Amino acid sequence: MTADGGGEPAVTADGQRPEAGTPLLEVRDLVVHHGQLRALDGISLRVLPGEVYAIIGANGAGKSTLLRTIAGLHQPTAGSVLFDGADVTRLRPERRARRGIVMVPEGRRLFGSLTVAENLQVGIAYARRGPWTVELVYEMFGWMRERRNQRTAQLSGGEQQAVALGRALVANPRVLLLDELSLGLAPVVVQRIYAMLPQILATGLTVLLVEQDVSQALRVASRIQCLLEGRTTLEGRPADVTADQVEVAYFGLAGAGKAGEGGEPLWPGSTRSSRGC
Amino acid sequence: MAWVNAIIQGVLTGGLYALFACGLSLMFGVMKVINLAHGDLAVVAGYVAIGIITVTHIPVLWSVVVVVPVMAVAGYLLQRTMIQSALNRGILTTLIVTFGLSVVIENGLLQFFTANSRAIGTGLALISGSFKLGSQIQIGYLLVVIFAVAVVVLLGLQYFLSASRYGRLIRAVADDQEAAQLAGADYRHVFGVAAAIAMGTVALGGIAYGMYSQLAPTTGTDTILLFAFAAVVIGGLGSLWGTLLGGVVLGVAQQIGAQINISDEVLAGYIVFLAVLVLRPQGLTTRRAQS
Amino acid sequence: MTNPLVELDHVTKRFGRVVIAEDLSFSAGPGDVVGIVGPNGAGKTSLFGLISGDLAPGSGEIRFAGRAVTGLEPAVRCRLGIGRTYQVPRPFGDMTVFENLLVAAQQGGGLRRRASYAAAIEALERTGMTAHANSPAERLGLLHRKRLELARALASRPTLLLLDEVAGGLTDPEVAELVGIVRGVNAEGIAVIWIEHVVRALTAVVSRLICLAGGRFVGDGAPATVLAEPAVREVFLGTEVTAALAGGSLEAPADGNRSEP
Numbered sequence: 155m156t157a158d159g160g161g162e163p164a165v166t167a168d169g170q171r172p173e174a175g176t177p178l179l180e181v182r183d184l185v186v187h188h189g190q191l192r193a194l195d196g197i198s199l200r201v202l203p204g205e206v207y208a209i210i211g212a213n214g215a216g217k218s219t220l221l222r223t224i225a226g227l228h229q230p231t232a233g234s235v236l237f238d239g240a241d242v243t244r245l246r247p248e249r250r251a252r253r254g255i256v257m258v259p260e261g262r263r264l265f266g267s268l269t270v271a272e273n274l275q276v277g278i279a280y281a282r283r284g285p286w287t288v289e290l291v292y293e294m295f296g297w298m299r300e301r302r303n304q305r306t307a308q309l310s311g312g313e314q315q316a317v318a319l320g321r322a323l324v325a326n327p328r329v330l331l332l333d334e335l336s337l338g339l340a341p342v343v344v345q346r347i348y349a350m351l352p353q354i355l356a357t358g359l360t361v362l363l364v365e366q367d368v369s370q371a372l373r374v375a376s377r378i379q380c381l382l383e384g385r386t387t388l389e390g391r392p393a394d395v396t397a398d399q400v401e402v403a404y405f406g407l408a409g410a411g412k413a414g415e416g417g418e419p420l421w422p423g424s425t426r427s428s429r430g431c
Numbered sequence: 432m433a434w435v436n437a438i439i440q441g442v443l444t445g446g447l448y449a450l451f452a453c454g455l456s457l458m459f460g461v462m463k464v465i466n467l468a469h470g471d472l473a474v475v476a477g478y479v480a481i482g483i484i485t486v487t488h489i490p491v492l493w494s495v496v497v498v499v500p501v502m503a504v505a506g507y508l509l510q511r512t513m514i515q516s517a518l519n520r521g522i523l524t525t526l527i528v529t530f531g532l533s534v535v536i537e538n539g540l541l542q543f544f545t546a547n548s549r550a551i552g553t554g555l556a557l558i559s560g561s562f563k564l565g566s567q568i569q570i571g572y573l574l575v576v577i578f579a580v581a582v583v584v585l586l587g588l589q590y591f592l593s594a595s596r597y598g599r600l601i602r603a604v605a606d607d608q609e610a611a612q613l614a615g616a617d618y619r620h621v622f623g624v625a626a627a628i629a630m631g632t633v634a635l636g637g638i639a640y641g642m643y644s645q646l647a648p649t650t651g652t653d654t655i656l657l658f659a660f661a662a663v664v665i666g667g668l669g670s671l672w673g674t675l676l677g678g679v680v681l682g683v684a685q686q687i688g689a690q691i692n693i694s695d696e697v698l699a700g701y702i703v704f705l706a707v708l709v710l711r712p713q714g715l716t717t718r719r720a721q722s
Numbered sequence: 723m724t725n726p727l728v729e730l731d732h733v734t735k736r737f738g739r740v741v742i743a744e745d746l747s748f749s750a751g752p753g754d755v756v757g758i759v760g761p762n763g764a765g766k767t768s769l770f771g772l773i774s775g776d777l778a779p780g781s782g783e784i785r786f787a788g789r790a791v792t793g794l795e796p797a798v799r800c801r802l803g804i805g806r807t808y809q810v811p812r813p814f815g816d817m818t819v820f821e822n823l824l825v826a827a828q829q830g831g832g833l834r835r836r837a838s839y840a841a842a843i844e845a846l847e848r849t850g851m852t853a854h855a856n857s858p859a860e861r862l863g864l865l866h867r868k869r870l871e872l873a874r875a876l877a878s879r880p881t882l883l884l885l886d887e888v889a890g891g892l893t894d895p896e897v898a899e900l901v902g903i904v905r906g907v908n909a910e911g912i913a914v915i916w917i918e919h920v921v922r923a924l925t926a927v928v929s930r931l932i933c934l935a936g937g938r939f940v941g942d943g944a945p946a947t948v949l950a951e952p953a954v955r956e957v958f959l960g961t962e963v964t965a966a967l968a969g970g971s972l973e974a975p976a977d978g979n980r981s982e983p
Contacts, residue, residue: 188891189864190864190867190891191864191891192891192892212919212921212958213761213919214890214919215919225613226612246612246617247609247612247613248612248613248614248615248616248617251612251613251614252615256613256614259609259610259613263607263609263610263613264607264610265602265603265606265607265610265611266606266607267602267606268599268602268603268606272599272602272603275596275599276599276600276603276611276614276616279596279599279614279615279616280614280615280616281615321614325614366761368958368959368960368963369960369961369962369963369964370960372962372963384891396966397959397963397967398967400959400963401955401963401967404958404959405922405958406921406922407921407925
């Protein structure tokens, strides 16, 4: 295997055109550089209202860069970001947040000198109207009300993640961007947080998340997209992708580590099985 | 008894110094900017007050009501234009830019007003008078009023920062600018508000100094900025009430120095400043050393 | 292994509660090419830091060419023959490429004048930077900066080269060229340990792949075998995918967690 081949072409797992319907969030041919380092090379995606869209891929693949560019923290070199049909590529991050694109950044990024309640209040400062209130967040995370006057630095990793999530929710976003929720958290805690997704979606939100743990992403997403070295190597529904396809898309190596027969469908009920690439 | 007088004098001057310092501390805490023109802007406020009084003959205290808000707005504009664009290029650039601003202001004042010092006449007998405690201690009313004003300002600031929406935003932006953006806050605007507060308070300090002592074009740097800096360092960066403590320590040190030798007043203050830097660089109120 | 070039002997390193290395033992021989993969924060760069001297271990010993180097300064270790690249190349911007390499050869390699010139020219040729020898370093584009970083490490005439994520952000032809350079370097007898996220660059060159996760080695052996090991797959792909790859039985996800548009 040499390294001089071209990038793997994007595989749409069920071989069909991408989902029809107006996307709430769309990215077209995004090219993003960090200085001269090319982080994303022509990424496109469409997130439909009400779905959970997961971006997976190895470190350095560009997942967080993609989310941060969508949130407005990074300007792309080329391509566009569309929200509800409108081009928001040149919009500043705070303007996007006020329109309803709210990100929970990697590493929580709570306001350390503020209490839990104050963090939530900052989230409300520029909130849109909607079902989410501080009260609702306290209800969702039962422990939070009692500890609301504590400095966030005293909370555990999982609790901080909950506050960060709450801070984003009270802004009543239309699309919630979750950047590596599971980072630094124990698996049990991660499960608990992801278990809240249905409740969140029930209030009319759409979720675009980046997840390091591929299996976790496949568990919660309605559609996934795998990035490798800044390009898309796989997209589709979890039910339609095989473990082999995921592995190949993740590492970029055809036939990587095929000790067993492989090619088994990942989820039962899939209409397609393959022997990998 | 002269010593007691000196100490009381020093404590009260601390209030004045706190007015100088709290804006500097705020701007550094929120946006990591050290505005080297901080003191000069206070002097400008003083000169503007003098100008307004000379032209319109309004009472001295009314000039405060006019000048302070105007300076606050000017501070906002200065932040949104000059200082923000300097910040975009790096924190060192703000030092250079504000240094340049300081030079321009001082030379401008020199040009228009000559090097003579001026005072803001406090015609009111109440303000220029003093009262006696016991038989030996004499305290000027003005200084007491300034101290009281400083305390009120600090209380107001503390309340603003802890309980108001903008105060929360200022603290949030100071903690994590990017996370604040993600929450919908335009940090440039929040910086502007912080700068407005800083300018307003230092303008108040400048006018107070003009009443208490005298203003000259160079007073901004050689007195106000340096004393503000010393008060912040002694009291501890990031602490609002620390600026009062720092101011008080500085004032007391100066007065004690003056008792020893009248020309050692300012020197004594700086000796204490140096001592704090060497022995406890995080200041008297901060628990850990600041990075 | 007889006469290993570099050894880590029961090395432990912690930053507060975070474990970077947990009783790690590792050795590589002269001329070996080893690849290291693993999630971010697993301790890969810290491993390099322990070898190059930027980090001191909490416990354990580090040996180079049979000699204990624990406690030796990075500069001393560089003179002994450990060359290292850093994730963010920071060349001396005002100096030309050649001058940067001279500094590396003289300061890092301890070479005298004539020898340092030779070493610098050699490094230029190995990395294909001869045409840029007189360019100021700050004017270089990304690929050339990374090459300069590699050349800088080579100019000190190392016997062990530590490469830290040198392939990130490169286009395919650039990755191919980089792989060629590394192969050439190794062909001259220099041992290479390469941390990388771009796995296909590694598999093109290394004979041994190590997966580092949570301060421990989770896999160590031939690349194809290591990438097929469940423990290693688990690190990257998680439980279900790993199980599916092994052909194991699967559980459908709890419906409450899955959403459909």
